Amino acid sequence: MVYLTRKCEFSASHYYHNPEFTAEENQRMFGKCANLNGHGHNYTLEVTVKGDVDPRTGFVVDLKELKEILNREVIEVLDHRHLNKEVPEFLAQIPTTENLAIAIWVRLQNKLKVAKLHRVRVYELPDLFVDFYGEA
């Protein structure tokens, strides 16, 4: 079993707001992330796949194919977008880094043909990242 990780970047804006909370509760829970005018980040995404090395090609996964899947399923959907307003998953769910990692996993999980998705890691900042392994 070999693990392979591909890295890419996207930039997006968001804010944290739960309509079931009062304005004070939103402010207390989410702090400056609750500013309804939104703010943005340069996100770094690391996608790790696992599998056996194909003896004919020496690959765990066709990197070109992986890059195409990442671009089509993730980057084109999220890059230079407002997550709350333009990305379907976040019309009714708060676009925290936790939820973003889960949404990216769901978008990718059935798209890989040979290798298996192992981990989605999303950096919101260099000192903050979330890992999702597909666990319930």
Add this chain to the structure above:
Amino acid sequence: MKAHLTRRYMFSASHRLHCEGLSEDENRAIYGKCNNPYGHGHNYALEVTVSGQVDSQTGMICNLVDLDAAVRCEIIDRFDHENLNVRQEFEAAVPTTENLSEVIFNILKQSFTAAHLEKVRLEETMMNSFEYAGGVESQP
């Protein structure tokens, strides 16, 4: 859905690697320049990984403000700009980064209970880092 969250922190401290039970020559042979008598320092980077169910109301595993407060209060305020050798945590242990990782994990395990502590990862320099997950294997 269960997710893992990692936050990175910095602190600076000095130490000297020296084992009382060994001779001067043995200490020198084992620890090399880390055994120099007056010690030396590092900028440590600490990564704390916690896990838990993502709360459907908040979209979060735990509130980062609470995690930051616990790490600041229990770890950064304790070790930043200190000499590790004279601290009570290292009265009976050499302040290697292996031992420091274990000390930090055990302190946080006691003091931060809002999410499950998965592991701590400690970078001593750009070239070496150590991980401790409470004695269990952590996921790659």
